[in-house]
Amino acid sequence: MRAAVWLLVLAGAFTAAPTAAAPARVASINLCTDALLLELADPAQIASVTRLSRDPALSVHAARARKVPANRGSAEELIALDPDLVLAGAGSATATVALLRRLGYRVAAIEPAATLPDVLRSVREVGALLGQEARAAALAGTLAALTGPLSVTALDALILQPGGYVPGPDTLGPTLLALAGLRNRAPDLGLAAGGFANLESLVLMQAAVIVRSADAMHGRALADDFIRHPALRAARLTHGKLRPVAVNDAAWACGSGALRAAVMTLRSAVSAP
Amino acid sequence: MSLRPARIALLQAGLLGIAFIASLAIGAADIPVRVLIASFGSGADTDVLLILREIRLPRTLLALAIGAGLGASGAALQALLRNPLAEPGLVGISATSALGAVLAFYSGLSARFALALPLGGLVGALAGTLLILRLTRGSAGSLTMILAGVILTTFASAGTSLVLSLAPNPYAAYEILFWLMGSLADRSLDHVLLAVPFIAVGLTLLLRTARELEALALGDDTARSLGVNVARLRLRAIAVGPGVAVAGFIGFVGLLVPHALRPLVGARPRLLLPQSALGGALLTLLADIGCRLVPMVGELKLGIVTALLGAPFFLYLLTRERRLQA
Amino acid sequence: MTLLTAHQLCIAYAGRRVLGPLDLALTAGRVLGVVGPNGAGKSSLLRALAGLIPATGQCSLLGEDAAQFDERARARCVGYLPQLPSVAWPLSVADLVALGRTPHGGGDHARDLAATTRAMAALGLRKLATRDVQTLSGGERMRAHLARLAAGEHRVLLVDEPTASLDPRYQLEVLGHLRQQARAGAAVLIVLHDLPLAVRYCDDLLVLDAGAAVRTGPSLAVLDDALLARVFGVRGIRATLDGSAQLVGIASLQPPGEQP
Numbered sequence: 116m117r118a119a120v121w122l123l124v125l126a127g128a129f130t131a132a133p134t135a136a137a138p139a140r141v142a143s144i145n146l147c148t149d150a151l152l153l154e155l156a157d158p159a160q161i162a163s164v165t166r167l168s169r170d171p172a173l174s175v176h177a178a179r180a181r182k183v184p185a186n187r188g189s190a191e192e193l194i195a196l197d198p199d200l201v202l203a204g205a206g207s208a209t210a211t212v213a214l215l216r217r218l219g220y221r222v223a224a225i226e227p228a229a230t231l232p233d234v235l236r237s238v239r240e241v242g243a244l245l246g247q248e249a250r251a252a253a254l255a256g257t258l259a260a261l262t263g264p265l266s267v268t269a270l271d272a273l274i275l276q277p278g279g280y281v282p283g284p285d286t287l288g289p290t291l292l293a294l295a296g297l298r299n300r301a302p303d304l305g306l307a308a309g310g311f312a313n314l315e316s317l318v319l320m321q322a323a324v325i326v327r328s329a330d331a332m333h334g335r336a337l338a339d340d341f342i343r344h345p346a347l348r349a350a351r352l353t354h355g356k357l358r359p360v361a362v363n364d365a366a367w368a369c370g371s372g373a374l375r376a377a378v379m380t381l382r383s384a385v386s387a388p
Numbered sequence: 389m390s391l392r393p394a395r396i397a398l399l400q401a402g403l404l405g406i407a408f409i410a411s412l413a414i415g416a417a418d419i420p421v422r423v424l425i426a427s428f429g430s431g432a433d434t435d436v437l438l439i440l441r442e443i444r445l446p447r448t449l450l451a452l453a454i455g456a457g458l459g460a461s462g463a464a465l466q467a468l469l470r471n472p473l474a475e476p477g478l479v480g481i482s483a484t485s486a487l488g489a490v491l492a493f494y495s496g497l498s499a500r501f502a503l504a505l506p507l508g509g510l511v512g513a514l515a516g517t518l519l520i521l522r523l524t525r526g527s528a529g530s531l532t533m534i535l536a537g538v539i540l541t542t543f544a545s546a547g548t549s550l551v552l553s554l555a556p557n558p559y560a561a562y563e564i565l566f567w568l569m570g571s572l573a574d575r576s577l578d579h580v581l582l583a584v585p586f587i588a589v590g591l592t593l594l595l596r597t598a599r600e601l602e603a604l605a606l607g608d609d610t611a612r613s614l615g616v617n618v619a620r621l622r623l624r625a626i627a628v629g630p631g632v633a634v635a636g637f638i639g640f641v642g643l644l645v646p647h648a649l650r651p652l653v654g655a656r657p658r659l660l661l662p663q664s665a666l667g668g669a670l671l672t673l674l675a676d677i678g679c680r681l682v683p684m685v686g687e688l689k690l691g692i693v694t695a696l697l698g699a700p701f702f703l704y705l706l707t708r709e710r711r712l713q714a
Numbered sequence: 715m716t717l718l719t720a721h722q723l724c725i726a727y728a729g730r731r732v733l734g735p736l737d738l739a740l741t742a743g744r745v746l747g748v749v750g751p752n753g754a755g756k757s758s759l760l761r762a763l764a765g766l767i768p769a770t771g772q773c774s775l776l777g778e779d780a781a782q783f784d785e786r787a788r789a790r791c792v793g794y795l796p797q798l799p800s801v802a803w804p805l806s807v808a809d810l811v812a813l814g815r816t817p818h819g820g821g822d823h824a825r826d827l828a829a830t831t832r833a834m835a836a837l838g839l840r841k842l843a844t845r846d847v848q849t850l851s852g853g854e855r856m857r858a859h860l861a862r863l864a865a866g867e868h869r870v871l872l873v874d875e876p877t878a879s880l881d882p883r884y885q886l887e888v889l890g891h892l893r894q895q896a897r898a899g900a901a902v903l904i905v906l907h908d909l910p911l912a913v914r915y916c917d918d919l920l921v922l923d924a925g926a927a928v929r930t931g932p933s934l935a936v937l938d939d940a941l942l943a944r945v946f947g948v949r950g951i952r953a954t955l956d957g958s959a960q961l962v963g964i965a966s967l968q969p970p971g972e973q974p
Binding site for chain 1: 578
């Protein structure tokens with residue numbers, strides 16, 4: 116009998132199955148799970164989020180993240196925190212996750228989101244883990260409402276990140292464009308799966324809008340020069356195409372509630388003259 | 389006075405003209421030649437003309453200017469150091485130029501003051517020149533010179549990696565390949581304006597010293613006794629700095645070109661220097677066209693092409709010299 | 715007329731005194747030979763006088779303070795030929811000789827050509843004008859370098875061991891040419907190893923030993939047996955030539971009659 120109890124306790128410790136009581140202290144070691152944690156948990160529940168979330172260039176919740184202890188994602192720090200639940204991104208920091216599990220910590224690996232249904236699923240999953248089902252349902256509802264019909268005419272668009280990178284369907288990029296009522300022209304450049312665009316093909320393309328990363332990055336890099344290239348500027352001036360619209364990458368890089376803000380920003384920027 | 393140098397110069401100029409046109413015709417977007425030609429006549433500013441003017445032309449001009457600077461500097465360094473293995477890449481001057489440029493760029497200095505970029509390259513080249521002279525003082529041997537070059541390049545490349553790792557922008561760490569292997573991809577007319585005036589001045593100064601370089605045939609001491617300011621001559625090799633600042637480290641051009649031309653036009657600096665400038669421009673432009681033709685995701689780095697050509701040649705030179713010494 | 719003087723000349727290297735203090739004067743029309751054992755500082759002296767290495771003390775050229783001369787002016791005045799001169803890349807004899815005109819700036823082509831042609835003729839190089847210097851014999855090569863020196867029309871000539879590695883007849887040829895330059899009005903300083911040759915072709919001698927000037931004076935008088943023994947560790951063999959006793963050979967410091 117006692118063995119069975121121990122077995123159950125152990126099983127509970129080693130699985131990610133939701134427990135009856137909401138976890139008192141939750142730590143997150145992934146930028147995207149940080150966002151979900153910050154959006155859905157009670158402030159008292161948050162034990163720690165990664166340092167990355169304090170950077171406004173990487174997280175829309177930077178201000179909130181600064182009020183919470185930060186971690187660098189190392190097992191040592193997590194052990195010192197002794198959380199009831201650790202949120203991690205599936206597929207990343209696998210060694211850390213394995214170590215934590217071996218030491219008896221409960222780790223939930225959340226799959227990165229690539230579509231809106233993915234986002235809704237993550238939101239609900241984390242909400243359930245945190246015992247915040249109601250909050251999660253509300254957030255999921257606002258996100259699901261994004262798929263309603265739009266009154267804008269569909270424009271051709273392309274997302275260009277620093278260095279000319281076009282995000283593929285493994286990210287929320289195409290979803291962002293679709294939700295804003297824009298037609299993704301990446302396949303025309305042979306970049307249906309994502310990849311680096313070349314400048315010449317961009318100039319020849321008839322896309323109306325370029326969705327570019329907002330200037331949130333500190334310092335300078337060559338990658339920033341791509342979007343500023345005189346060729347794109349000239350194309351805009353002479354043909355009125357390739358109009359740049361800035362959206363904060365951090366808002367849609369992760370499958371979290373912040374996606375809504377990104378979509379709304381994009382919609383209003385596109386419909387503005 | 390034989391006509392041969394004149395004929396070689398004309399041949400190079402002719403090939404340059406062809407390469408120039410080819411460079412405008414070749415790019416990431418497959419534009420048929422008739423469309424290219426038509427874009428000139430249409431009068432209206434078409435996309436094709438835009439590509440030619442803003443993307444392919446700057447790249448071509450930079451290849452020509454940077455290549456000319458590298459070729460002439462290589463020939464000059466070989467005369468100055470009296471060593472056939474000398475060239476800006478091998479003696480470490482290109483690597484220190486890259487470090488100077490990287491410091492100017494990632495610190496944000498060049499965002500506030502655009503000229504900081506080529507000036508950073510110049511300062512880096514100057515530091516490299518002074519260091520290599522210090523390290524090889526008194527000894528004109530190849531081994532010392534190559535070792536000194538290796539030391540400088542290693543240190544400067546490590547420094548470049550360090551700066552990129554510490555740079556606040558997260559993309560910086562991925563840009564190491566650009567700085568260490570060089571590329572002319574997506575360079576704009578802004579870059580041309582930043583680098584070409586400096587290179588033009590440096591090249592002019594270098595070509596004008598050809599007469600004094602001639603005296604170096606007799607050794608540093610005799611040249612100095614003939615009134616040649618050898619120290620000032622050596623500093624002229626820093627002309628490569630601004631080129632590195634906008635295109636990264638491109639090696640071996642200064643080694644390959646003078647060696648290829650020496651049997652054809654002789655070893656005298658007065659002839660070899662201008663011919664090497666032409667040859668360097670031609671080689672760099674052809675290499676850059678080659679980069680665009682290799683089918684791959686992204687573009688092949690220019691420094692890789694020149695290294696693939698240059699490293700085997702360097703090995704050949706080294707073994708030949710050792711065989712001669714044995 | 716004194717063309718070059720050095721007063722209290724000292725050369726130091728890495729904090730160590732290498733040469734000096736010494737005084738010397740070069741007079742137009744005369745040849746000064748500098749002799750001494752290896753390491754005495756002969757080449758350093760030459761390089762200091764040519765302005766190639768730093769030295770303390772006062773130096774005057776053509777009556778003016780040497781420091782007033784810029785590199786070009788000094789180069790026009792003083793010609794220098796190092797030991798075992800070489801050419802770093804293939805050069806024709808004519809081009810090598812023409813290099814001697816570098817200090818003159820290249821503005822006056824006619825004058826440059828005249829000087830170059832004269833120098834080549836004086837050293838019998840006309841037939842070799844288009845030959846690559848590196849393919850010439852030792853004697854011919856030395857003549858080419860001397861022609862380079864001559865083409866510069868310098869008032870002062872500083873020559874370091876021009877007879878090194880040369881066949882005997884070329885040694886005489888070279889020294890004869892330099893003496894002729896002196897007689898034509900230049901002040902010539904030659905560093906030599908061969909003592910009898912030094913006595914024969916130089917008007918005055920300066921003996922250096924371990925960085926110090928041991929003796930200076932007319933060549934016929936300077937190398938007495940005491941000095942030869944002390945500085946060089948040899949004794950002199952003398953013969954009477956042209957009415958005076960001259961040093962014609964050297965022998966080891968053993969009593970005469972024994973095999974050296």
